[in-house]
Amino acid sequence: MSGFRHNSAPATRAVLREQIRAVRVENVRIALVVAGLLLFFIGLVVDEVILEGGDFPFHPEHWVLPAMAGLLLPFALWRGEERRGAGFFWSLPVDRRQHALLRVAAGWVWLMVVVAVFVLALLALTLVSGGQILGERTLRLLTLPLETPGGPLPPGGVREVPWTMTPLLWLAPFTGATGAYLVVSTLALGLKRPLRWLAGTFVLMLLIAVTGDFANSRRVAQVPARLLDAVMNGRWGWDALITARTESLKTEGLLPTGESVVVWRALPDLGDWAIATALWIGLGLVAVWLAASRHRENRGA
């Protein structure tokens, strides 16, 4: 080393603060669009439910929307940024991997703000409409398998059971959005062309299914569908993360009167939700770290 005059690099906390500010500044227009959509949704609920004298339920089924925000935010966050090569972001005096992770963290902070606003809006709608927040719901639980979804319910195969949403599931919109955000952040940060990879995966699955069909192998042909079902609707799958399986456990069946009703194959399980959350967020964190590591200072040429 020598006696050169050195300027100091910024502190990590200062960079995080600045990234949080920068994400806000860069995404003002998008935030306005999101706020507009939220107002539209509230207006719709007020018009369709509250003014009609109904109440608005505070159910985990609504948590799909925050997860959608988590899926889309990384694209907004990294848009216009040259993630590979000599982009402006990488020319700033911060360790490259740390910088990428700080940007992801800054985006997450805003995601949580958006989700909190959404949850509060739902809470307000429920309270204003006289709905119950932690009230008991009566669910129709299938005790015998349904032969065809949407078909006639098996006689004596349904019983009504009370179910109360535990307040712990109020965390689901936050954790679900976080999981979704981490998965897409990994793609946005780790891959040069994430959409091409997604399209390529889709084509590969299609090829496997078609090849299975040609070879008359039902097992091979069903691999993509089974894989997708496991990832999306499995015990610890995507739906368990996002809505505690309140979507994937539901189906429809016909009463003897011909009326179509919602029936549940099983009741949502808090343990499954907790495991799914730990799994998706844990893997998401590792994946984001690996994706950010592709940009580290001491990366390959």
Next chain:
Amino acid sequence: MRRSPDGAAVETSGLSKRYGRTVALEDVALQVPEGSFYVLVGENGAGKSSLLEILMNLERAQSGTATILGLDSVEQGARARAQVGYIPEHHRQLPRWMKCGDLLRHVARYHPAWDEAYADQLVDRFGLKLDRRAGSQSKGEARRLQFALALAHRPPLLLLDEPTDGLDPLIRSRTMSLLVEHLADSPTTVLVSTHRVQELDSLADHIGVLQEGRLVAQMSRDDLLRTVRRYRLEVPEGWQPPPDLRAAEQWRASTGRAMQATLIGEEEVVVARVTASDATVVDTTTLSLEEAAVALLAEAAR
């Protein structure tokens, strides 16, 4: 190749970079003395931008090392970049969605040494419109913004890649004046790659010549102007130039038996070789910096 003394602000050793089969840099050993104004010249695609990007650790070299003010550009990349005001080759590298004012504030947060008053002065002098989005600026406006961003934290090192590219003559002249003022106020080492050597004639004190990724020459301005000169000779009938004379261009017949060419080497050595070949040196002319640089490039290309 002539080396600068110890204490180089920028130093590379054995730096090589390939893009597929294309060689961008090959075994480059750059030495930019502290406090110098070093001009890097070379044709398009000679590797100038790649070299600056490697110094910023925006690109990785396949082999070799680079240091900036004693800091390894890879192992201490963040600290090394904190020492640099960088203007990249392309003006489009700014965050498109930020307004200029926000972008200045943004970069300021990354540089604890940011001089707010000086930044305001630069904004004023460059005529920057703070409420315009960086992505909607013309090439010249974006370049001026990049200059303000690079200078306002008074970095000890400026890495400028074709800095006046896209500026109209008036703004170019104003920008050069600002750069001169900046250098007078702040002790700075400058490494600049350019095609317009004449613009930097009054500032440059060192020059490096990149030819197809190889640093073929590197010397001080004085050495360059002393060793690359135009010679006019009186030659006998049927005279052939001796092979040990390094000519940067084809010999040209002048009036009568006179011939002229740009020759490279210490004057006394050149004169001795000319005399030994039965020719006589009539006179020698000192070249401008740009002419001398072009001569070196031409010689390397032969």
